[in-house]
Amino acid sequence: MKIRLSVIRESLIAEVISITGASLVGFGLVKTTGIIHSIPGMLAVIPGILALRGGVSGSLAARIGTALHTGIIEPRLEINPIIKTNVLSAITLGFAESILVALIAYVFTIIADVPSAGLHILLFVSVMGGTLAATIGSFTTLIIAFQVYRVGIDPDSVMGPIATMTGDVVAISSLFLAITVAKQLFGIG
Amino acid sequence: MSSMRKILTESFPILTIVTIVELLAGIQLEIRSETLITLPILLVFIPPINNLGGSFGSILTSRISTALSLGDMEPRFVRNENLEENIVGIIIVGLISSIYLGLVVYIVGYLTGIQSFPVTTSILFGILSGLMLTTPIVGVSVAVAFISWNLGLDPDNVSTPIITAIADALGISCVMVIMKLFGF
Numbered sequence: 001m002k003i004r005l006s007v008i009r010e011s012l013i014a015e016v017i018s019i020t021g022a023s024l025v026g027f028g029l030v031k032t033t034g035i036i037h038s039i040p041g042m043l044a045v046i047p048g049i050l051a052l053r054g055g056v057s058g059s060l061a062a063r064i065g066t067a068l069h070t071g072i073i074e075p076r077l078e079i080n081p082i083i084k085t086n087v088l089s090a091i092t093l094g095f096a097e098s099i100l101v102a103l104i105a106y107v108f109t110i111i112a113d114v115p116s117a118g119l120h121i122l123l124f125v126s127v128m129g130g131t132l133a134a135t136i137g138s139f140t141t142l143i144i145a146f147q148v149y150r151v152g153i154d155p156d157s158v159m160g161p162i163a164t165m166t167g168d169v170v171a172i173s174s175l176f177l178a179i180t181v182a183k184q185l186f187g188i189g
Numbered sequence: 190m191s192s193m194r195k196i197l198t199e200s201f202p203i204l205t206i207v208t209i210v211e212l213l214a215g216i217q218l219e220i221r222s223e224t225l226i227t228l229p230i231l232l233v234f235i236p237p238i239n240n241l242g243g244s245f246g247s248i249l250t251s252r253i254s255t256a257l258s259l260g261d262m263e264p265r266f267v268r269n270e271n272l273e274e275n276i277v278g279i280i281i282v283g284l285i286s287s288i289y290l291g292l293v294v295y296i297v298g299y300l301t302g303i304q305s306f307p308v309t310t311s312i313l314f315g316i317l318s319g320l321m322l323t324t325p326i327v328g329v330s331v332a333v334a335f336i337s338w339n340l341g342l343d344p345d346n347v348s349t350p351i352i353t354a355i356a357d358a359l360g361i362s363c364v365m366v367i368m369k370l371f372g373f
Contacts, residue, residue: 029236051211
């Protein structure tokens, strides 16, 4: 019974925060559907890009949390080897994985026989949106983790849902921007 | 820069698997895009349903990993009080959260003027997706925790991305099944 209650206490708060945040992201998705749908195949790319930011900023948050606890970095935005390595890794991963997202999404649209705007456009939007999201997401994650640590909260216990939530917002906005640029550049819609 | 190489080589394979699973979810969205555009409230449901599964899956996995490290649990599917208590707790959280989910989506729809379902339908939608998600996610989380423990992988780096990706794919599938049930 003790274990059961501790599970409920620990996770209910995290669930409430992440469900509330995610519903707002859902609203953002509705507001951007028009523009997302104007590029055929784009809807297939969305979960891939959203997952990327989770994997990239989630593990960045975990590594920074550990580095703060062990005292190898100070909660300040400065150029030091640890921060540089972590941020560069996050951005490199974002770049490499978004190429993969576009390639696989394109193959899937062919297999499922749904229309797509073509590989070059999916690639452009995915790489621009994904890299932008990883870059902005990394710095936001860093700043929030430092801030949280400074007020005396353990980043390990709160950064998970927070990194996912801010990551979602950053990713949707970056994609929105990338799609807008692609539409201008390739003259779609 | 050797540690950058370490981060990249550890993360890349996992992120690749995760990406493929996520895109399986994405292609379902693309196939049903017309319905999703005409009934946008369904789109509002997708991120919270994904988060619901993802967060309780990763909580369960990390609790099991901790219990394994402390020696309170064996990595085998046998009757075990600690494991059962964790699972019961997670199922209760899942049910409460899914009622909350239905309510919050209704409120977001109401406040933002997106045409929504009546509040009872919205909550029913939440409960149905919660019920459909909980069982498979519990199974997958226990399996991932045991497998990564047995392979000696750090569950922090491996389990969470895998669980969230599976939860996303299952979550979107749930929305699709419910759309069929409700006749959209």
